[in-house]
Amino acid sequence: TQLLEQSPQFLSIQEGENLTVYCNSSSVFSSLQWYRQEPGEGPVLLVTVVTGGEVKKLKRLTFQFGDARKDSSLHITAAQTGDTGLYLCAGRFSGSARQLTFGSGTQLTVLP
Amino acid sequence: DSGVTQTPKHLITATGQRVTLRCSPRSGDLSVYWYQQSLDQGLQFLIQYYNGEERAKGNILERFSAQQFPDLHSELNLSSLELGDSALYFCASSVGGQAGNNEQFFGPGTRLTVL
Numbered sequence: 001t002q003l004l005e006q007s008p009q010f011l012s013i014q015e016g017e018n019l020t021v022y023c024n025s026s027s028v029f030s031s032l033q034w035y036r037q038e039p040g041e042g043p044v045l046l047v048t049v050v051t052g053g054e055v056k057k058l059k060r061l062t063f064q065f066g067d068a069r070k071d072s073s074l075h076i077t078a079a080q081t082g083d084t085g086l087y088l089c090a091g092r093f094s095g096s097a098r099q100l101t102f103g104s105g106t107q108l109t110v111l112p
Numbered sequence: 113d114s115g116v117t118q119t120p121k122h123l124i125t126a127t128g129q130r131v132t133l134r135c136s137p138r139s140g141d142l143s144v145y146w147y148q149q150s151l152d153q154g155l156q157f158l159i160q161y162y163n164g165e166e167r168a169k170g171n172i173l174e175r176f177s178a179q180q181f182p183d184l185h186s187e188l189n190l191s192s193l194e195l196g197d198s199a200l201y202f203c204a205s206s207v208g209g210q211a212g213n214n215e216q217f218f219g220p221g222t223r224l225t226v227l
Contacts, residue, residue: 040220040221041218041220041221042114042116042202042204042218042219042220042221043155043202043218044114044218045215045216045217048215088155090155099157099160099168099170100157100216101157102147102154102155102156102157103154104154105154105155
């Protein structure tokens with residue numbers, strides 16, 4: 001079974017602080033996606049990374065794909081209360097083209 | 113609003129019963145995916161249909177089945193329900209058939225409670 005491990009599981013910070021969330025696997029990803037989910041709603045795609053070492057920026061969010069394509073990180077700069085939510089990474093493993101495997105998620109709470 | 117609709121939003125039923133969850137994909141999307149999200153298991157892929165045909169199967173129990181109709185809406189049937197089946201069930205849709213290459217748009221989910 002191919003697993004994605006996310007850390008930390010829970011994160012509570014003050015508005016204005018920076019944070020990093022990690023997504024790791026022992027297997028190689030063909031591609032990896034990050035989603036954000038708010039209570040009562042489905043996950044919403046933030047970014048897809050495909051190339052090892054790739055870095056993508058979305059306003060205050062920076063996504064990095066590891067060189068070996070086995071890990072990824074999401075860094076948020078100057079967090080805002082609106083960033084509160086469940087952050088999920090989802091990977092498509094090499095040889096498993098047709099399904100996404102989701103991590104267990106990081107529940108982020110940004111306090112005013 | 114993702115454009116994916118799911119009904120019902122909430123469902124409460126008893127053990128041993130059978131329920132049907134319904135999903136309408138975004139206009140133009142050919143793929144429908146079903147996921148189960150529970151507190152202890154996270155978001156688990158169940159099954160995918162593409163243009164009416166089963167495309168991929170994940171951790172779907174034999175008590176569960178799904179189908180996609182000619183108008184591309186999909187139904188997930190859950191039978192002989194157990195307490196452990198209580199969860200959020202999400203439907204997602206995408207244009208193409210490759211899960212990792214196409215953005216999936218998730219519906220708002222159906223919360224199933226089995227008593």
